[in-house]
Amino acid sequence: MCGSTTHDLVLKSTYSGSAIEAPAFFLAQRKVVAHGRIVRCRDCAFTFTDPQFEPEDYDQIYREAIQLTPDYSGLSVAERYRGRRLAALLKTYRTNGRLLDFGCGGGGFLSSIVGFDKIGFELVAAQEHKTIGAPIYTGDFLGMVAHGSFKPNTFDVVTAFDVFEHLPDLWRYIDTLTLLIRQGGLLVVTVPNIESFTAKLSGRYWNSFLLEHLWYFSPDTLKRFVEGFGYRRIGTGGLSYDVPIDHLYRRASQTYHLPFYKCFGWLNRVVLPIPVGLMYGVFLKII
Numbered sequence: 001m002c003g004s005t006t007h008d009l010v011l012k013s014t015y016s017g018s019a020i021e022a023p024a025f026f027l028a029q030r031k032v033v034a035h036g037r038i039v040r041c042r043d044c045a046f047t048f049t050d051p052q053f054e055p056e057d058y059d060q061i062y063r064e065a066i067q068l069t070p071d072y073s074g075l076s077v078a079e080r081y082r083g084r085r086l087a088a089l090l091k092t093y094r095t096n097g098r099l100l101d102f103g104c105g106g107g108g109f110l111s112s113i114v115g116f117d118k119i120g121f122e123l124v125a126a127q128e129h130k131t132i133g134a135p136i137y138t139g140d141f142l143g144m145v146a147h148g149s150f151k152p153n154t155f156d157v158v159t160a161f162d163v164f165e166h167l168p169d170l171w172r173y174i175d176t177l178t179l180l181i182r183q184g185g186l187l188v189v190t191v192p193n194i195e196s197f198t199a200k201l202s203g204r205y206w207n208s209f210l211l212e213h214l215w216y217f218s219p220d221t222l223k224r225f226v227e228g229f230g231y232r233r234i235g236t237g238g239l240s241y242d243v244p245i246d247h248l249y250r251r252a253s254q255t256y257h258l259p260f261y262k263c264f265g266w267l268n269r270v271v272l273p274i275p276v277g278l279m280y281g282v283f284l285k286i287i
Helices: 055-067 071-093 107-112 141-144 170-180 199-204 219-227 245-256 265-269
Strands: 007-011 038-039 048-051 097-102 116-121 136-137 157-162 179-193 233-246 271-285
Touching: 071 107, 071 157, 071 179, 071 233, 071 271, 141 170, 157 170, 170 179, 179 219, 199 271, 219 233, 219 271, 233 245, 245 271
Parallel strands: 097 116, 097 157, 116 136, 157 179
Antiparallel strands: 007 038, 038 048, 179 271, 233 271
C-alpha cells in the first residue's frame, strides 16, 4: 500500500501445494482450512498473503472450486438473510439511483434491494441465477469496461461485498470501479477486519485466514487504501455474517481438523447471525 518492501511474518503458510491442487482448499467444500504465508508491512501495517499465485491461476482455481461446491438449501437461505441485512445497510446512506453489485454471487442482495436501477456482475459464473429482477453479467470485467460495455460516470452506487480480499489485481479493479462511479456516488464494501475482536480472540484459527484471501484489511488500512483513489469515508462498522448451522459446523471441522457429520432436516435451514470479524466501509467519491 505504501510502497515499502519491508515486512514482518504474521503466520507461516499452512499450504504446501501448487495452484493445481488448490481448488480442493477453496470455498465451502474445502478439505481443511489452509492459508498462505501472511506478512505485515512495517511502515503502514497493511497485511497480506505473500507470495501469491498468478492472477490467471486464481481464475482457474475458482472455476474448479465452484464445481466441487454443491449448492444446498442452507446456503441459499443464508444468502437471502444476508441480502436483506446488506440492503438495510445501504438504505441508511442512499435510497435510489443506478446501482452495480460487483461480485453479486447468487443475487441475494440484488433480490433484496428496492428503489434502484440495478445490475449485477459476477467474476466467475457460480450457478444459474434465479429471477431476481436485475440482469447479471459475467466475464472479463476489466476487458468489458475497457471496450465500453460499461460507461464511465454512470453509477450512483457500486457495492462489493466480500470481494476485495479475493482479487489479486485489486488495484486495477478499484481503479476501474472508480471510473464507473459518478462524482458524489458511493462505493460500499465489506471485508474481513484483521483487528476485530473475533480475529484477536481466535488468533491463528480466525475464520478468515484462508487460502483464497489475499488482503487483510483493518479499518485504518481500508480507509487509507480506498481514499487513495479519490474517496472520503463516510461510514464504517462491524457486521454479522448469516450462516446456516450446517455450514458453521462444517467450517469448525475444517479449521480444527474434526470429523464432519452432515446435519439433517430443518437444521440445514437454520441461519444464525455470527460475529465473524466482518466490517463494512462506505466511501463517497469526491474527485
